[in-house]
Amino acid sequence: MIDADVHIPNPRLRELLPFLSEHWIEHFSNTLDKGASQQYYPPRSPVTGRGGGLGDLREAVFDRGGAEVAVASCLYAVDSIHNPDAAIALATATNDWQSREWLEREPRLRGSVVVPIQLPAAASEEVERHADRPGFVQVLIPVRTEHPLGSRHYHPLWKTIEQSGLVAAIHFGGAPVMPPTPTGWPSFFLEEYTAMAQVFATQLTSMIVEGVFDACPDLRVVFLESGFTWIPAHLWRMDKEWRNLRRLVPWVRRPPSDYFREHVRVGIQPLDAPPVPAQLLEVVEQLGSDDLLLFASDYPHVHACDAGERLLPLLPATLQRKIRDENARSLYRLPEGGVP
Amino acid sequence: MTVTPFEPTTDASALPLAGIEPERPPIIDCDFHNELDSIKDLYPYLSRRWTDHLETFGVRHPNSGYYPRFMDNREAARPPSGRRAGSEVGFAREDYLEPYNVTHAIMNPLTAVSSTLDLELGAAMAAAVNDWQIAEWLEPEPRMRASVVVTPQDPVAAAAEIRRCGADGRFVQVLFLGRMQEPMGRRRYWPIYEACVETGMQVASHAFSAYGHPITGAGHPSYYIEDHTSPPQAVQANITSMVVEGVFDRFPSLRMISVENGFAWLPALMWRLDAAWSLLRDEVRHLDRLPSEVVAEHVYVTTQPIEEPPRRRDFLTLIEHFGELASHILIASDYPHWDGDNPDVILPSGLDEELVKGIQFGNARALYGL
Numbered sequence: 001m002i003d004a005d006v007h008i009p010n011p012r013l014r015e016l017l018p019f020l021s022e023h024w025i026e027h028f029s030n031t032l033d034k035g036a037s038q039q040y041y042p043p044r045s046p047v048t049g050r051g052g053g054l055g056d057l058r059e060a061v062f063d064r065g066g067a068e069v070a071v072a073s074c075l076y077a078v079d080s081i082h083n084p085d086a087a088i089a090l091a092t093a094t095n096d097w098q099s100r101e102w103l104e105r106e107p108r109l110r111g112s113v114v115v116p117i118q119l120p121a122a123a124s125e126e127v128e129r130h131a132d133r134p135g136f137v138q139v140l141i142p143v144r145t146e147h148p149l150g151s152r153h154y155h156p157l158w159k160t161i162e163q164s165g166l167v168a169a170i171h172f173g174g175a176p177v178m179p180p181t182p183t184g185w186p187s188f189f190l191e192e193y194t195a196m197a198q199v200f201a202t203q204l205t206s207m208i209v210e211g212v213f214d215a216c217p218d219l220r221v222v223f224l225e226s227g228f229t230w231i232p233a234h235l236w237r238m239d240k241e242w243r244n245l246r247r248l249v250p251w252v253r254r255p256p257s258d259y260f261r262e263h264v265r266v267g268i269q270p271l272d273a274p275p276v277p278a279q280l281l282e283v284v285e286q287l288g289s290d291d292l293l294l295f296a297s298d299y300p301h302v303h304a305c306d307a308g309e310r311l312l313p314l315l316p317a318t319l320q321r322k323i324r325d326e327n328a329r330s331l332y333r334l335p336e337g338g339v340p
Numbered sequence: 341m342t343v344t345p346f347e348p349t350t351d352a353s354a355l356p357l358a359g360i361e362p363e364r365p366p367i368i369d370c371d372f373h374n375e376l377d378s379i380k381d382l383y384p385y386l387s388r389r390w391t392d393h394l395e396t397f398g399v400r401h402p403n404s405g406y407y408p409r410f411m412d413n414r415e416a417a418r419p420p421s422g423r424r425a426g427s428e429v430g431f432a433r434e435d436y437l438e439p440y441n442v443t444h445a446i447m448n449p450l451t452a453v454s455s456t457l458d459l460e461l462g463a464a465m466a467a468a469v470n471d472w473q474i475a476e477w478l479e480p481e482p483r484m485r486a487s488v489v490v491t492p493q494d495p496v497a498a499a500a501e502i503r504r505c506g507a508d509g510r511f512v513q514v515l516f517l518g519r520m521q522e523p524m525g526r527r528r529y530w531p532i533y534e535a536c537v538e539t540g541m542q543v544a545s546h547a548f549s550a551y552g553h554p555i556t557g558a559g560h561p562s563y564y565i566e567d568h569t570s571p572p573q574a575v576q577a578n579i580t581s582m583v584v585e586g587v588f589d590r591f592p593s594l595r596m597i598s599v600e601n602g603f604a605w606l607p608a609l610m611w612r613l614d615a616a617w618s619l620l621r622d623e624v625r626h627l628d629r630l631p632s633e634v635v636a637e638h639v640y641v642t643t644q645p646i647e648e649p650p651r652r653r654d655f656l657t658l659i660e661h662f663g664e665l666a667s668h669i670l671i672a673s674d675y676p677h678w679d680g681d682n683p684d685v686i687l688p689s690g691l692d693e694e695l696v697k698g699i700q701f702g703n704a705r706a707l708y709g710l
Contacts, residue, residue, distance in 0.1 A: 046619055147559040180557045181577035182570065184522040190620040191523070191580050194612055195557060198573035202556035205569050210562055229611055232654070233604035236647040238569060244679060245410055245565040272612040274661065282657050304615035
């Protein structure tokens with residue numbers, strides 16, 4: 001079994017100091033700058049991960065969870081930092097810290113390259129720096145970005161990620177300065193949390209219609225902590241729009257749902273399930289492919305229900321196996337059988 | 341202009357459908373667009389101060405949602421006079437209402453009003469649009485019902501305008517556009533909902549527009565196809581806001597109608613809201629029941645642009661996922677826009693007959709009390 005979404009807790013600034021230059025050590029020691037202090041979750045909410053150490057992760061994900069391999073990401077919000085030099089320095093330090101303190105110490109753990117997504121050229125350099133580094137299998141991109149991910153701003157970054165062979169993991173969260181909905185700032189985190197599925201939907205539209213997958217035919221994307229029960233309705237809408245308006249985006253030569261099924265994979269957490277199990281099966285079937293879903297625990301984040309426990313027993317054995325193992329193995333190009 | 345109450349006719353032979361044997365099912369169209377040929381159509385309803393302003397300055401908007409449309413209204417719907425399609429009630433009657441057996445049409449005029457930055461001008465234009473609707477649409481055509489146009493970012497003026505129009509009796513709802521300055525549940529808008537409840541009106545959220553923010557939660561997209569695909573995301577944020585802020589607890593008789601956003605996303609939104617609430621309910625202790633229950637009581641959806649799954653059975657499954665909430669689905673044509681749905685053929689075949697009758701007619705009649 002492969003767990004496609006577990007989390008390394010945010011590093012404390014002092015843990016990053018060994019990986020920073022003299023300049024930044026002096027800066028962080030003598031100013032009020034505390035690094036990426038923003039979080040994608042309210043600091044004390046039930047969904048916010050309580051950072052345990054490697055021992056806790058080992059116990060929960062591998063020993064109790066039964067994962068053979070787990071793909072980890074660190075949601076350190078370097079995208080919230082306006083100072084570009086600080087954002088770059090902290091992204092680099094976070095990656096070196098992840099590598100040294102987590103990935104090198106636990107060979108069953110695979111990592112995600114943290115990038116300053118607000119600076120696409122610097123993000124590309126960071127991807128190149130880690131492309132061949134053992135342990136890293138994907139690039140972490142928060143779903144809330146300053147520009148939609150299909151925008152020309154990001155095309156060189158997509159090309160770099162495609163050529164690096166890494167997966168692009170688009171994850172819940174992000175800290176651009178604009179509101180999280182098209183209709184302004186909501187009062188409550190519950191609303192922002194709910195709206196995150198709609199941000200995934202607009203990013204999917206954007207990447208497909210702005211030609212990312214036409215420019216990068218080998219690009220592989222995974223949505224993490226996006227939920228998936230919203231996807232069939234969005235595919236129907238996108239396909240209808242494409243039939244009517246494709247002459248405005250002539251490079252999109254196939255229905256958007258084709259691009260989605262070819263290039264995008266989705267973690268099963270959070271489940272956002274209908275009240276009736278039979279309806280959940282219908283939604284899974286409406287996704288239109290058995291290759292899409294990946295088992296994801298989202299350790300140590302808490303969700304409304306355990307997606308694996310609730311979803312997998314409903315499914316036929318072959319699909320269970322694909323979701324537990326084969327789909328992730330294929331996405332991350334992990335060798336067959338005993339990994340590592 | 342002072343609004344005087346509309347007296348419904350009691351003479352059956354004077355009703356539009358008297359003596360006509362309908363060949364098509366009766367339709368209540370929940371999204372009909374009455375259009376201005378130009379802003380000058382409003383001049384008879386504006387004071388000199390504002391016609392002068394429009395002549396010498398024009399209207400300012402935040403300009404955050406400039407995605408030029410693919411094409412204008414359907415050319416076939418243009419009246420012989422050459423004015424814009426949808427700008428003449430007589431031609432709309434002949435071209436659309438009669439042939440399609442539309443017994444009532446809910447008018448949603450999409451004008452410059454709701455995103456006008458100058459709030460005095462906005463209030464004057466809102467009143468002018470509403471007076472234009474009474475004089476040039478409601479008076480000549482008894483099938484018409486209207487939405488009150490307001491400037492929601494000035495809730496006090498908006499509430500006064502709602503009460504003024506409420507005296508007429510043919511205004512059935514207040515029109516918000518989809519992308520507002522703040523989500524629709526925020527307290528600033530509550531005076532508007534108070535006026536809705538007082539006058540027996542509902543509130544509608546119609547697709548598109550923008551008020552200063554990017555039109556997605558991740559910035560400004562590049563192409564019109566993205567603008568045209570994204571209205572469901574905005575209305576979901578507005579529904580979420582109205583439910584989570586407790587608008588419907590404070591105003592239990594209020595209904596919210598999603599217009600021109602499609603409708604297939606609603607079950608998944610309810611599932612996600614319930615999951616989010618079970619996880620985060622401590623943040624919103626005033627919300628003491630499942631959000632889906634509030635949605636099921638208060639939210640309605642119009643069909644257009646209707647989702648068209650490649651397999652018909654997916655549509656049937658979608659309707660099953662609505663369950664009892666299928667009684668909140670309303671047909672809408674979007675006449676005379678290029679992307680409209682033909683209201684009597686757009687529903688796939690094979691649906692339950694009673695369900696279809698409800699979507700085409702009964703659900704809207706019950707909602708609006710027609």
